[in-house]
Amino acid sequence: MRTTYKHLVSVLIMIGLFNSCTDTVDVDVPNGGSRLVVEASINWEKGTSGQTQTIKLSESTAFFDANPDVPITGASVVVTRDDDGLQFIFEDQNNGDYVTTNFEPEIDQSYTLEIEYNGQTYTATETLMSVTEINDIEQTLEGDGDEEEIQLKVFFDDPANIDNYYLGEFNSSVNTLLTLSALSDQFTDGNENFIEFDNEDLVAEATVDISIYGISESYYNFISILIDQSESDGGGPFQTTPVQLKGNCINLNNPDEEVLGYFRLSEVVRTNYTIN
Template identity: 60%
Template sequence: MKNTNRYKKLAMLLILIGILNSCTDVVNVNVPNGGARLVVDASIKWQKGTSGETQTIYLRKSTAFFNNNPDAPVTGASVTVTKVNDGSIVVFADQNNGSYTATDFVPEINASYTLEILYNGNIYTATETLIAAPTINRVEQTIENSGDDTEIQLQVFFDDPVDVENYYLGEFTPSNLPLPALAVIKDEFSDGNENFIQNENDKYLAGVNVGINVYGISQRYYDYLYILIQQSGSDENGPFPTTPVQLKGNCKNANDANEEVLGYFRLGEFDTTSYTIN
């Protein structure tokens, strides 16, 4: 009887070892690949007090999920931006690295512009309006407490024009982080008053310098960014994260309406400042 129990225990041990070893097997995940998409990074940014004549548009192709290269530059395309009200055309020259640059762009507040990309026999287009930006009044620093977490919060104040529906983008670039943080607001409840856009970050430390840009943006771009920010920060929404939805930009293939084009064409004036965390 003792030998039988000993054999049973040994058998159970061998089974357990087999199960644990099986947990180390490599699992190959078959991720569906719908093919490469054209990615359009076309942000015309006009800083207050400058000519805004030098602008760059970036084109890339998306790659598969497990590809070591996150994207592939698109070269050989023809890129132009046309001002709708007078038909003037600005050519963005191919730099042979995925970027296309113009040095003679003429920005005009409230003017509409059409982006046209000729690539691989297709015509990609998008139209947007160049929106004015407010002037930054000041930046204030506060402490935001949430449970055991403490974050430094920056608020950027500016005057909102009266009787005008406005949408704003705040871009916060700390010197100790590789990427900026984005925030968007609208003046639905603050029309004609001093408004502010804010950002809180647990990486804000004493001595860190934060570059701050405030843009005027269109309602459509506001809606696009609002969804993008919600989805990228869904891990901060507790047990009820934001349900991901397909994020559609404004660039379309005139030859194939069903082609999914990633990215956005937008134009905006911006005011800029910086703030050092204390």
């Protein structure tokens, strides 16, 4: 499954606002108030130390508000490696970014994020997942006539006898929006797998930045639902009502609080491809 990245945080907000269905003619969009938005993707690129990492915190605004999300400053952000209790302090940059320069990534290791903000404590736990190298990229033409478009297949080996999940991220020079694709090895375990990318605007000499991440099963389930619901945008008044979608960040003081975003740790392999 894949989708173009169209303000996925906004999709999350819409899901939180519209989690019930009623028969109405004139609908007033409810304003559920601001939400804490946690953008905490710890990405360890192959061949690098992975020491410098950034977590972004903000408060959401109303869906139709012209103002962007408001950066959060003054929070305490710590990630702990669970096996030995080693802590990594993310320093406040006073713009919503929290940065550490001494992170120690370890494959299959569990880490816990803790955020203290406005007297509340938020936490999430995830495992850093591995990914294999990219073997090859295949370019083909799909469709006929006016519907013909360029498609890329990114191939990589899937480790056998292990449940693996992947996220593909594609950023082309002809489109400023990211395209995301999630993949499970449920039916292809131990074989060469591939993730697809196509775009009707791709032409010769266009470039595509490609990133393949190893992700956990829980994040795969989360991002797959989010991709499906973002693709259903614009389905008209009778489209299926989005299901409630929650990330893994929890307010220990108020577990019922809705927190947007996800704490994820991934090994990632990156490359660049030029359309020919």
